Amino acid sequence: MRMLAKNQLVLSRFLFKHFIADASIIGFLAQFDDAVKxxxxxxxxxxxxxxxxxxxxIxxxxxxxxxxxxxx
Incomplete structure (x- = not known):
C-alpha cells in the first residue's frame, strides 16, 4: 500500500449526518511542495x-x- 509522499496531505473535515457515531472524513488529497511543513x-x-x-x-x-x- 502506497503512503503519502512528503509533498502530499489530505485536506479533510469530519462529516456526520445525525449522530457522532455516523462520523466519517471527507476530503481531497492535496499536493504541493510545502505540504511537509x-x-x-x-x-x-x-x-x-x-x-x-x-x-x-483507486x-x-x-x-x-x-x-x-x-x-x-
Missing amino acids: IEQDTWLKATGIIKVITFNG ELLMIEVLKYVKVD
Missing part, C-alpha cells in the same frame, strides 16, 4: 487544479495546490 489540524484555504489520479488502485480527486494561506 503543515502541522496537523491546520486550517488552509487552497487554490489549485483538480485532477483525477490513481492512488493504491481513482480519486487530487488538488494540485498552486497557492494557499493558513486560516485562523
Whole structure:
C-alpha cells in the first residue's frame, strides 16, 4: 500500500449526518511542495487544479495546490 509522499496531505473535515457515531472524513488529497511543513489540524484555504489520479488502485480527486494561506 502506497503512503503519502512528503509533498502530499489530505485536506479533510469530519462529516456526520445525525449522530457522532455516523462520523466519517471527507476530503481531497492535496499536493504541493510545502505540504511537509503543515502541522496537523491546520486550517488552509487552497487554490489549485483538480485532477483525477490513481492512488493504491483507486481513482480519486487530487488538488494540485498552486497557492494557499493558513486560516485562523
